[in-house]
Amino acid sequence: xxxxxxxxxxxxxxxxxxxxxxxxxxxxxxxxxxxxxxxxxxxxxxxxxxxxxxxxxxxxxxxxxxxxxxxxxxxxxxxxxxxxxxxxxxxxxxxxxxxxxxxxxxxxxxxxxxxxxxxxxxxxxxxxxxxxxxxxxxxxxxxxxxxxxxxxxxxxxxxxxxxxxxxxxxxxxxxxxxxxxxxxxxxxxxxxxxxxxxxxxxxxxxxxxxxxxxxxxxxxxxxxxxxxxxxxxxxxxxxxxxxxxxxxxxxxxxxxxxxxxxxxxxxxxxxxxxxxxxxxxxxxxxxxxxxxxxxxxxxxxxxxxxxxxxxxxxxxxxxxxxxxxxxxxxxxxxxxxxxxxxxxxxxxx
Numbered sequence: 001x002x003x004x005x006x007x008x009x010x011x012x013x014x015x016x017x018x019x020x021x022x023x024x025x026x027x028x029x030x031x032x033x034x035x036x037x038x039x040x041x042x043x044x045x046x047x048x049x050x051x052x053x054x055x056x057x058x059x060x061x062x063x064x065x066x067x068x069x070x071x072x073x074x075x076x077x078x079x080x081x082x083x084x085x086x087x088x089x090x091x092x093x094x095x096x097x098x099x100x101x102x103x104x105x106x107x108x109x110x111x112x113x114x115x116x117x118x119x120x121x122x123x124x125x126x127x128x129x130x131x132x133x134x135x136x137x138x139x140x141x142x143x144x145x146x147x148x149x150x151x152x153x154x155x156x157x158x159x160x161x162x163x164x165x166x167x168x169x170x171x172x173x174x175x176x177x178x179x180x181x182x183x184x185x186x187x188x189x190x191x192x193x194x195x196x197x198x199x200x201x202x203x204x205x206x207x208x209x210x211x212x213x214x215x216x217x218x219x220x221x222x223x224x225x226x227x228x229x230x231x232x233x234x235x236x237x238x239x240x241x242x243x244x245x246x247x248x249x250x251x252x253x254x255x256x257x258x259x260x261x262x263x264x265x266x267x268x269x270x271x272x273x274x275x276x277x278x279x280x281x282x283x284x285x286x287x288x289x290x291x292x293x294x295x296x297x298x299x300x301x302x303x304x305x306x307x308x309x310x311x312x313x314x315x316x317x318x319x320x321x322x323x324x325x326x327x328x329x330x331x332x333x334x335x336x337x338x339x340x341x342x343x344x345x346x347x348x349x
Contacts, residue, residue: 004030005303008065010058010082011073011096012036012045014168018289019073019123020049022296028303031071035061058082062089069094069306071123075171076100083109087116094302096123098181099319103327110316121302121312122319126186127193128298130285131248131263136194138281143271144256147195150230152187154250157239159216164209178214179205179236180329183249188329189314189322191222191230194254198222198325200340205333208237220329240265247291267292 007029009020023031033053036042042054055061062070062085069092072082076098086093093113099122100106113120126132139147159165165172172178180203192198200223205215217235224230239245242265252263259273267285272278285292305312312318328339 004028005068005306006065007031007069007071008033008035008061008067009071009073010035010061012038012041013073015096015290016073017045017048018295019071019299020045020051022289022293022299023071024049025296026300026303028307029299032067033061033065059085062086062091067091069119072096073123080105080109080112083113083120087113087118087120090116090118092119092306094121094123094299097185097319099316099323103320103323106323107320110320113316119306119312120316121305122314122316123295123298124186124189124314124319124322125290125294125298126249127190127313128301129248129292129294130283130297131252131267131269131292132190132193133297134269134281134283134285135252135254135261135263138261138269138271139194139254139256143258144254144261144273145258146256147224147226147228148255148257149228149253150191150195151253151255152191152230152232152234152250153252154183154187154232154234155238155240155245156183156234156236156249157245159209159212159236160238161209162211164211172214173212175212175214177330178212179216179218179234180220180326181214183236184218184220184232184234184329185322185326186249187220187230187232187234188222188325189319191224191232192322192325193313195224195226195228195230197225197321198341199225200338201325201328201332202338203329203333204336205330208235215333218333222325242266244287247287249291 034051035055035058070086071094073096202221204219206217207215208217220232222230254261262270269281270278271281332339
């Protein structure tokens, strides 16, 4: 009787270590091999996380290892061919975001893997940060009543100066689209998780650092079906005053008809009912892994849903709704006007 899901992975870049480390803490899974052209980098990961086999060709790895699933941790322009080959072999897929360089290419991936009847999920981990899971519970329990507004302020501080991004993710310097494509999409998805489907967007995007090609500052406004709105006020240039700027990625204010939820940069949550003092809200969050251990939480959820057959929160079809909004944000900034989205309605309505 099979006791573990057999996984393989492609990629050994900066972020991959968070995912490899998280897999080691999920007893239902064994990652048996990784594929990466840089042998030295691959060896470091193999030694650190107990991975036995190394390949330089992902196709050979898939054919020889016959895994249950593959974790694709590579740049977006590689994803279609990798997903296509894995799907053709009947291998379930976890694919890193950005899913593809454009919405059209992302839809092409989703449509193809759907036709092969395999399970497919995008590794979108922000909604799995423990504070966002807890905020969702508080909202659903009616603690602050009907939602009015969601306001998140981010100052990431890694994009100022002539050496911006070189120490961690140097490819950011050449992205023609940066802030929304790489980071804002996380918040679009998280706002959807908290407030529902988006009906229209308005955005102002700017470049603050002349040494990069894409935008690094923006104001993004989203309107939702439930008449609430969300604001993301962000830049990668200026700094947060909290010692770990990439823990919560900023501060979050959620207003409703009965009161307010506040998320602070240290992960603490409070609730302030109308007419009452602000009170701490106790929940568990740990400063391990990435941003509250959200890779582990996401990957654990993936395994549970893969085994049970339940749908993934960030399935391809669901995530396309996030990417439609991302596309609309760029369009809005280009024309300096709100852009409406067609929201998918339940069948029969």
